Amino acid sequence: MSIQSEDVLKIAHLARLGxxxxxxESYASDLSNIMVLVEQMNQVDTxxxxxxxHPLDQSQRLRADVVLETNQRDVLQxxxxxxxxxxxxxxxxxx
Amino acid sequence: MYxxxxxxxxxxxRSKEVSSVELSQYFLARIKHFDGELxxxxxxxxxxxxxxxxxxxxxxxxxxxxxxxxxxxxxKDIFCTQGLRTSCGSxxxxxxxAPYTATAVNKLELxxxxxxxxxNMDEFAMGSSNETSFYGGVKNPWDLxxxxxxxxxxxxxxxxxxxxPLASGTDTGGSIRQPAAFCGITGIxxxxxxxxxxxxxxxxxxLDQGGAMAKSAEDAAIMLQAMSGFDEKDSxxxxxxMDDLLAGLxxxxxGLRVGLPKEFFTEELDVDIREKVEAAVDALKxxxxxxxxxxxxxxxxxxxxxxxxxxxxCSANLSRFDGVRFGHRCESPKDLEDLYKRSRGEGFxxxxxxxxxMGAYVLSAGYYDAYYKKAQQVRRLIKxxxxxxxxxxxxxxxxxxxxxxxxxxxxKDDPVSMYxxxxxxxxxxxxxxxxxxxxxxxxxxxxxxxQLIGNYFExxxxxxxxxxxxxxxxxxxxxxxxxxxxx
Numbered sequence: 001m002s003i004q005s006e007d008v009l010k011i012a013h014l015a016r017l018g019x020x021x022x023x024x025e026s027y028a029s030d031l032s033n034i035m036v037l038v039e040q041m042n043q044v045d046t047x048x049x050x051x052x053x054h055p056l057d058q059s060q061r062l063r064a065d066v067v068l069e070t071n072q073r074d075v076l077q078x079x080x081x082x083x084x085x086x087x088x089x090x091x092x093x094x095x
Numbered sequence: 096m097y098x099x100x101x102x103x104x105x106x107x108x109r110s111k112e113v114s115s116v117e118l119s120q121y122f123l124a125r126i127k128h129f130d131g132e133l134x135x136x137x138x139x140x141x142x143x144x145x146x147x148x149x150x151x152x153x154x155x156x157x158x159x160x161x162x163x164x165x166x167x168x169x170x171k172d173i174f175c176t177q178g179l180r181t182s183c184g185s186x187x188x189x190x191x192x193a194p195y196t197a198t199a200v201n202k203l204e205l206x207x208x209x210x211x212x213x214x215n216m217d218e219f220a221m222g223s224s225n226e227t228s229f230y231g232g233v234k235n236p237w238d239l240x241x242x243x244x245x246x247x248x249x250x251x252x253x254x255x256x257x258x259x260p261l262a263s264g265t266d267t268g269g270s271i272r273q274p275a276a277f278c279g280i281t282g283i284x285x286x287x288x289x290x291x292x293x294x295x296x297x298x299x300x301x302l303d304q305g306g307a308m309a310k311s312a313e314d315a316a317i318m319l320q321a322m323s324g325f326d327e328k329d330s331x332x333x334x335x336x337m338d339d340l341l342a343g344l345x346x347x348x349x350g351l352r353v354g355l356p357k358e359f360f361t362e363e364l365d366v367d368i369r370e371k372v373e374a375a376v377d378a379l380k381x382x383x384x385x386x387x388x389x390x391x392x393x394x395x396x397x398x399x400x401x402x403x404x405x406x407x408x409c410s411a412n413l414s415r416f417d418g419v420r421f422g423h424r425c426e427s428p429k430d431l432e433d434l435y436k437r438s439r440g441e442g443f444x445x446x447x448x449x450x451x452x453m454g455a456y457v458l459s460a461g462y463y464d465a466y467y468k469k470a471q472q473v474r475r476l477i478k479x480x481x482x483x484x485x486x487x488x489x490x491x492x493x494x495x496x497x498x499x500x501x502x503x504x505x506x507k508d509d510p511v512s513m514y515x516x517x518x519x520x521x522x523x524x525x526x527x528x529x530x531x532x533x534x535x536x537x538x539x540x541x542x543x544x545x546q547l548i549g550n551y552f553e554x555x556x557x558x559x560x561x562x563x564x565x566x567x568x569x570x571x572x573x574x575x576x577x578x579x580x581x582x
Binding site for chain 1: 190191192194287301302327330331333393395396399402403414417418419420421422424428429430431433434435437439440443445448449451452453454455456457459468470471472473475476478510514528551
């Protein structure tokens with residue numbers, strides 16, 4: 001399937017990914033080429049095959065619902081771009 | 096000193112011929128002397144390393160510790176290291192200081208290893224040449240015009256140039272094995288679930304697996320033994336004890352059944368490389384192995400399936416980089432959406448953006464069945480081919496990569512041709528099998544790697560075969576010109 005510039009803009013929005021307007025066309029062309037590669041999968045009939053999500057077909061392990069971590073807010077916020085009073089700052093969301 | 100095996104280095108430490116502090120200083124000096132042109136180490140841990148080495152010397156003096164006590168090593172910058180920058184090769188994490196340490200790193204630390212620094216890599220491990228790193232590409236010490244492979248290219252180049260005896264790597268589609276082949280070193284990716292992914296920055300969670308990069312199979316065995324094992328903190332960790340990897344190294348390979356997949360010996364493989372791999376297979380035969388042709392009928396679909404599964408998982412994993420809690424944030428965002436878009440747009444490089452978009456596309460409404468579900472079905476077919484093959488053979492051998500190291504810039508602007516450089520390695524990740532690359536000669540003075548693929552949980556057998564091969568050959572001892580001098 002060929003991916004057009006408008007598809008790229010739509011996907012970039014879905015992924016909340018800013019891309020330069022002058023690069024849209026080259027992304028469209030790269031992604032179209034990758035799709036040509038991907039569509040080789042259609043050479044094989046997989047209608048009766050169960051999808052495989054995990055190489056060893058394991059399911060997720062469960063654990064007891066107990067608190068293991070200690071509160072490390074200050075340490076974790078050292079990497080934050082903007083904080084105030086222990087809160088993460090973002091631009092105003094609600095007016 | 097730089098070409099000594101781990102056992103020899105450990106013996107030198109035990110006999111007080113050298114201290115861990117001196118050994119660490121020795122390799123730190125090599126990094127300073129040689130890495131200016133290679134760019135394989137992006138963060139130095141010199142100060143902490145020397146104090147860790149002092150501790151190691153005390154342990155050695157008291158007669159305690161093990162083979163890794165006091166041994167210097169490097170970690171791929173995808174592993175979180177508490178208090179030390181962990182960038183994943185991205186501008187997004189250029190200022191990120193990890194608040195905790197990855198289990199694999201922690202285990203090696205507990206075994207007494209001394210971390211000298213962090214190695215360069217393709218951004219978020221997405222690349223096969225190291226050219227996608229925010230910190231600039233790594234050069235291949237065998238030929239500075241060529242790439243070291245990727246994504247663990249910094250680790251591979253550093254071990255090849257003997258800047259450290261060991262380095263960690265991760266392998267999502269060949270990222271340990273292909274750079275190991277390009278740089279003439281030994282690298283092993285174990286069975287999915289063997290090495291904890293806790294603290295290993297996620298790219299494609301169902302494929303990512305940490306492993307060891309070293310000069311020889313024996314050294315890789317020692318390192319893998321220490322870094323693997325069940326971890327409560329990784330929900331996909333396998334609760335199955337690792338074999339004693341050193342115990343079986345010396346076993347004879349007489350009667351070992353080696354399968355050569357006919358799909359891996361086609362015109363896509365460079366003829367000179369084919370000749371080297373066939374010579375390596377002959378060496379195994381001379382040691383008593385039985386060679387059989389096998390078939391992996393669906394293996395040609397592994398690159399197509401991978402470029403659905405890996406980007407899909409990548410787009411989900413990388414959604415956490417939103418410029419809010421950590422990582423790059425754009426200047427003066429006008430609203431939350433602008434903050435997300437510009438922070439991600441500025442923080443990620445082109446290849447990462449391509450894969451995030453590819454993933455968002457294949458997972459978007461209306462396309463899921465056609466691409467993601469289809470890829471998961473193809474994945475099962477590929478796994479089943481391997482399961483069937485392992486009923487007939489004990490290991491599978493092939494070339495690790497279809498070419499030797501290519502020239503920097505050659506494939507940079509052609510993603511599909513870059514992706515195809517992993518045609519022999521990707522199927523292993525989709526199936527979750529263990530595999531390694533061992534040096535098996537040179538073409539145009541550039542190293543060639545032989546890939547050995549094992550059945551599930553048979554790392555021990557793989558390392559045994561690799562070690563036995565290295566008893567018959569000395570390709571793994573070759574040091575690139577210029578790097579055989581002392582710093």
